[in-house]
Amino acid sequence: MDWESAALSTALSTADGSANTDGIRLLTIRDLSVEIWRGDRIVRPVRGVSLALDRGETLGIVGETGSGKSMTGLAIMGMLPAGGRITAGSIDLDGRELVGLPAARYRAIRGNDVAMVFQDSMTALNPTKRIGEQVAEPVRLHRGASKREARARAEEMLALVGLPRPAERLDDFPHQLSGGMRQRVMIAMALVCEPRLVIADEPTTALDVTVQAEILDLLDDLRSRLGMSMILVTHDMGVIARHADRVGVMYAGRVAETGPTSELFARTRHRYTQALLSSIPSLTQDRREELFSIPGAPPDLTVVQAGCPFAPRCAAATDRCRAELPPPVTEAGGHVHSCWHPAEGPAARTRARLVVPAPAGSGPTASEPTGSGPTASGPAGSGSTASGPRLRVVDLRREHPAGGAGLFGGRRTVKAVSGVSFEVAAGETFGLVGESGCGKSSLGRMLVALDRPTSGEVIFDGEPVTRMSARALGPRRTELQMMFQDSNASLDPRMRIGAILREPLAIQGVGTRAQRTARARELLRDVGLPASVLERYPHELSGGQRQRVGLARALALDPKVLVADEPVSALDVSIRSQVLNLMRRVQLERGLSSVVISHDLAVVRYLADRVGVMYLGKLVETGTTDEVYGSAAHPYTAGLLAAIPEADPGAPRAPAAARVRGEPPSPVDPPSGCRFRTRCALATALCAQEEPPLTPVTGTHHVACHHPLGREESRS
Known part of the structure; x- marks a missing residue:
């Protein structure tokens, strides 16, 4: 429509508060649309997107999975997946139109003028090539450098991105490096030709909070030193608040809101942006209140719907929202939104109180703090009851072969867990936090008897399960269950959800088939899923739904102890809140003893009564959540x-x-x-x-x- 095109042009000309008259604009995207053919279906991941980026600026693009963030970046790079094509719009890079550019000319731009840091460094790096070859390749291709010159440049870049001993790393393969080191290699490879624009697509999603902070600080520093512009694609509003100059919020392939970072956070206008900000768990979250979560799920991108795409999930939606697509509205300072009923800033953080249907004195209630008041086990943090703790870990150790030989030919061993001791009371949640590789998951697997310790004891209800034979341990396994990190990998793709939920009941000889099916329906109801899910396969469910199924399966045999290993790390912020609320409610209602493993400290702050901090196989600090x-x-x-990273641009660092x-x-x-x-x-x-x-x-x-x-x- 003409009015929409005019509004988009106005929004672009004022994206930084003024018209682009002094040549500071580097990238202009106007009304970009992308289609991808998937058999007989057409997916429309990008629908009329308009964005602008100035020289030396960082534009953050944020939104849930499927919002079109990554696909917009791939369209700029000319790297759309098979079956994908740009159907409308323009991508102008410093006066050069990229849409419709021949493949040979695009190759000359890609890696030289525009580069991309991909999300998963392990799959983005070639496992058969050495690090030095991969970093040097763009220099040889675009600058015509000799092998020796390109290798010297690769070493220089590896040093620039802070890789330890860069000369030695040149001959390493990707699998020999840690996740943080591989991400630094990805950055070196992207920046080796000093491009004018870098697109960082979720560059720190799989990294620990400490490594994430280092990588993002590194990108900021290099952008400033090399005079680059950057598009930072992420679903983490805290990362955006700390590292982006301006923000574009995307939903269902469209731009819902854009503006300067401080302005957008302070005067949030689109209801979706407001909901995203409200969904973030914070370290000051009151554990007696549920986290806010966005109801429903993002729309199907194969369907063209009328009206605002967020209307089905929006509490403020009216008939007009469902019938008409709101046009972009430009406000002071280049703040643009597309909402018929704009918000007046961030939502007040008020939540529903957790109501626990339990007898008085049997556990934390809605009227008492769960981190500092009495719990089902007596005084908070005691970790014991009158009859002893539910779970006791005594000097637990786990070592396994590392491959290769030691200095004098001896076997090298990984010391995954080195003398850990703690207790978990009935009805208590114990959180384990620490960086990747600190031994959290190894410890969790030993707690549920999936792995045997090298030494030490796991004592469950007074019995040392580590000493039990496989036959004796069998009946106790029903009381020790685990919720795995990757729900997609832990659910059998060939089995329907009903069969997955019935399987543990059948193995333990519980009930008839009809009774097991009834129990499966009951479990789905408990985790907030309809009975129709019983007939679906795992791939037909969203990530949040699969994680709910994983929780339902873990609860099928009414365990006494639940170990949750990174249960929400792969989920969007909105879905994560739903799953965390569900886990907390189920834990309180059933009186479960839980061990929650995570590198996300805000998640553990919300779920745990007590916390243990692990570093390189050892506990370095324990205490109540309030204390730690x-x-x-x-x-x-x-x-x-x-x-x-706190979701507040004004928060002190x-x-x-x-x-x-x-x-x-x-x-x-x-x-x-x-x-x-x-x-x-x-x-x-x-x-x-x-x-x-x-x-x-x-x-x-x-x-x-x-x-x-x-x-x-x-x-x-």
């Missing part, structure tokens, strides 16, 4: 908290000294003494000589540190 989050005593815990730098040492050969000392600003000679034991800070708060935070002598 409110007054962290270990420098590592404080560093993890400092690295969390933690000083650089407080953040954890570098990557963990190898668990094959951990440092002597305190294992964290190689990354700790407070480390002394004592830390290298003696391993600090867990000592009390208060009655329930313990720390393993020679120089705990908060003590005057540690600052002298």
Whole structure:
């Protein structure tokens, strides 16, 4: 429509608050639409998108999975998937039109003028080629450099992105590097020809919070030093708040709202943006209240619907919203939104109270804090009841072969878990946090007897399950269940959901087939799914629905202990809130003892009564959530908290000294003494000589540190 095109032109000309008259604009996207043929269906992932980017600027594009963020980036790169094509619109890069450009001319631009940092570095890097070859390839292709010149340039770039010992890494293969190191290689490969535009597509999604902070700081620094512009694609509003100059919020292939970052966060106008911000769990979240979650799911992109695409999920929607697509409206400062009933800023963070149907005194209720008040097990943090704890872990250790030989030909071993001890009371949730590779998942698998420890004990209701034979352990397995991280991989793709839920009941000989089917329906109802899901296959469900099925399967045999390993790490912020609310409600209603494993500290803050912080196979701090989050005593815990990106552009950043730098040492050969000392600003000679034991800070708060935070002598 003519009025819409005119509004889009006005929005683009004022995207930075003024018309583009001084040549500062680098990229202009106008009314871009993309279609992808999938058999007899047409997917429309990008529908009339208009965005602009200035020189030296970072534009953040945010939205749920399927909103069109990545596909917009791939359209700019000329890398649409098979069956994909641009059906309308324009992509202008510094005066050069990219839409319709011949393939040979696009290849000359791609990697030279425009480069991309992909989400999954393990699949984006060629596993059969050495790191040096892959980083040097763009220089040889676009700059005509010799092999020696390109290798020298690759080494220079690896040093620039902070890869340790870059000369040695040139001959490594991707699988020999950690996730953070591979991501640095991806950045080096993208920047080796110093492009004018870099598209970073979820560059830190799979990384720990500490590595994420380093990678994003690195991108900011390189953008400034090399004079580049950047498009940062993410679903993390905290990352956007900290690293983007301007924001574009996408939903169902369309731009819902754009504007300067501080303006958009302070004066949120689109109801979808407001809902996204409200869905983020924060470290100050009241655990007695449910997290806000966006109802429903994103629309089917094969269907062309009338009206605002967010209307079916919007509490403010009217008949007009369902019938007419709202046009872009430009406000002061280049703030543009497309909403018939714009919001007046972020929503107030008011939530429904958790109501727990349990007898008085049997567990936390809606009227008492669950992190500091009494629980089903007595005083919070005690970890025990009058009859003893539900789960007790005593000096648990797990070592396994690493492959290859040691210095003198001996077998090398990975010390995954090294002497961990803690207790979990009936009805209590214990959270385990730490970086990838610290031993959290290895510990979780031993808790449910999927793996045997090298030494130590897991004692469940007074019985040492680690000593039981397979026959004796069989009946106890029903009481120890695990909710896996990847619901897509943990559900059999050849089985319908009904068969998946009936299977554990059938193995244990519970009921008739009709009774097992009735139980499956009951489980689906408990996790908020309709009975019709019984006849579907896993691939027919969304990520959030699959995770709900994973929880239902774990609950099928009424376990007493549930171990949840990164249960929401792969989910969008809106779906994550739904699953977290469900997990918390189920845990409280059933009185489950739970162990929640995550590197997301906000998730653990919401779910856990007590927290254990792991580093390189050891617990370095334990305590109630209020103690650990409110007054962290270990420098590592404080560093993890400092690295969390807060969804507030005006929030003060933690000083650089407080953040954890570098990557963990190898668990094959951990440092002597305190294992964290190689990354700790407070480390002394004592830390290298003696391993600090867990000592009390208060009655329930313990720390393993020679120089705990908060003590005057540690600052002298």
